[in-house]
Amino acid sequence: MHKKDSLRHNSKDIIDVYKSIFSKNDTVRHDAKRKIAFSLSPIPVEGNGNARVIISFLSTFYLGDDHEKTTMSQVIFSPYFSFSNQYVFPIQSYIYTKDDKYNFTGDYRFMIYPQPTYGLGDHHLDDEMSVLNYKQWRFYEYVTRKVKGNFGLGLGVLFDSYQNISEDSKIDGETDYFKYMSGDYSDDVSFGVAIQALYDSRINNINPEQGTYLEANFRMNTNGGLNNKGWQSLYIDARKYHSFSDVRHKVLAYRAFYWSTIGGGDPHYLDLPSIGWDRQQKTGRGFTRNRFRSNALLYFETEYRTDISADGFWGAVFFTNISSVSKFQTYQFTKWNPAIGTGLRIKWNKRNNSNLVMDFGVSKNDWSLRFGLVENF
Numbered sequence: 387m388h389k390k391d392s393l394r395h396n397s398k399d400i401i402d403v404y405k406s407i408f409s410k411n412d413t414v415r416h417d418a419k420r421k422i423a424f425s426l427s428p429i430p431v432e433g434n435g436n437a438r439v440i441i442s443f444l445s446t447f448y449l450g451d452d453h454e455k456t457t458m459s460q461v462i463f464s465p466y467f468s469f470s471n472q473y474v475f476p477i478q479s480y481i482y483t484k485d486d487k488y489n490f491t492g493d494y495r496f497m498i499y500p501q502p503t504y505g506l507g508d509h510h511l512d513d514e515m516s517v518l519n520y521k522q523w524r525f526y527e528y529v530t531r532k533v534k535g536n537f538g539l540g541l542g543v544l545f546d547s548y549q550n551i552s553e554d555s556k557i558d559g560e561t562d563y564f565k566y567m568s569g570d571y572s573d574d575v576s577f578g579v580a581i582q583a584l585y586d587s588r589i590n591n592i593n594p595e596q597g598t599y600l601e602a603n604f605r606m607n608t609n610g611g612l613n614n615k616g617w618q619s620l621y622i623d624a625r626k627y628h629s630f631s632d633v634r635h636k637v638l639a640y641r642a643f644y645w646s647t648i649g650g651g652d653p654h655y656l657d658l659p660s661i662g663w664d665r666q667q668k669t670g671r672g673f674t675r676n677r678f679r680s681n682a683l684l685y686f687e688t689e690y691r692t693d694i695s696a697d698g699f700w701g702a703v704f705f706t707n708i709s710s711v712s713k714f715q716t717y718q719f720t721k722w723n724p725a726i727g728t729g730l731r732i733k734w735n736k737r738n739n740s741n742l743v744m745d746f747g748v749s750k751n752d753w754s755l756r757f758g759l760v761e762n763f
Contacts, residue, residue, distance in 0.1 A: 457482040
């Protein structure tokens with residue numbers, strides 16, 4: 387399938403603004419055919435009761451000369467620290483070889499991460515909250531081989547190491563973590579492999595305007611569960627995009643997401659499905675990350691994206707989402723948690739269609755403010 391370039395080179399981005407101010411005689415790029423583009427965000431502050439400072443670096447490039455047949459690759463490095471002593475160094479990569487024959491998807495992290503946790507299942511109130519302290523190393527790598535058209539099959543290797551685990555709690559009695567883990571705060575390692583099926587007809591995966599994305603993963607962990615027993619999980623992510631204009635950015639996008647543990651074995655508490663802990667950490671705008679955790683999670687989101695200015699420099703989004711975690715140790719979804727929000731977009735680099743993303747979401751008794759250089763889905 388040929389992939390036409392949907393990027394609008396007549397639009398205006400932050401680099402054009404910079405050149406118009408500091409280099410008025412050179413306002414037009416002469417490097418439009420270069421394979422590599424870089425985007426570096428300023429230092430924004432993210433907040434939802436856990437304010438943080440982030441620097442986001444995005445590099446995009448092509449590994450094939452024919453951009454109609456080879457998808458744009460990207461590497462994202464977004465280190466941040468928070469005022470609650472969180473220090474996170476994540477790298478995410480999406481590498482497409484020539485003609486999209488292979489796709490390499492990586493997720494690598496080192497985290498010093500005290501996180502608020504609100505218990506399991508329907509437990510999610512502030513008076514049920516404790517702080518779980520730990521360090522984490524992560525290495526996830528998927529290799530997907532194109533089978534036909536936009537469909538591919540792949541294998542993944544997934545490794546998580548949790549160290550120096552402790553808990554601060556003002557709860558009377560035992561916390562859900564203590565009860566689930568039987569009081570075990572020792573270091574743990576989760577290691578497994580995953581079988582992946584992937585269909586992706588999007589042209590630009592940074593700021594998609596069209597196409598369909600469907601991913602299904604079955605993960606088989608050999609250890610890391612309770613009593614060091616193996617466990618399995620299922621991860622399904624479906625996204626659809628509709629564009630309503632060939633000239634302006636007017637896109638309606640949908641997402642459905644399901645994540646659950648299945649079969650025998652119980653994973654470590656930190657491996658259980660939780661809002662905001664999908665691989666891209668994009669679910670749950672309007673909620674504190676970790677607000678909901680259980681053995682199964684179901685999530686739906688809709689977003690409308692539109693230009694504000696005719697040159698595409700300013701844009702806006704409007705979104706709503708609803709999620710539920712199952713009653714613990716069941717697959718019964720009885721309580722649903724909605725959120726709504728809006729966001730501002732500033733065209734950061736028109737060569738890869740990246741925006742400076744600023745989203746504010748609200749829900750019952752909670753809120754979030756998120757920044758980045760890649761759309762949420």
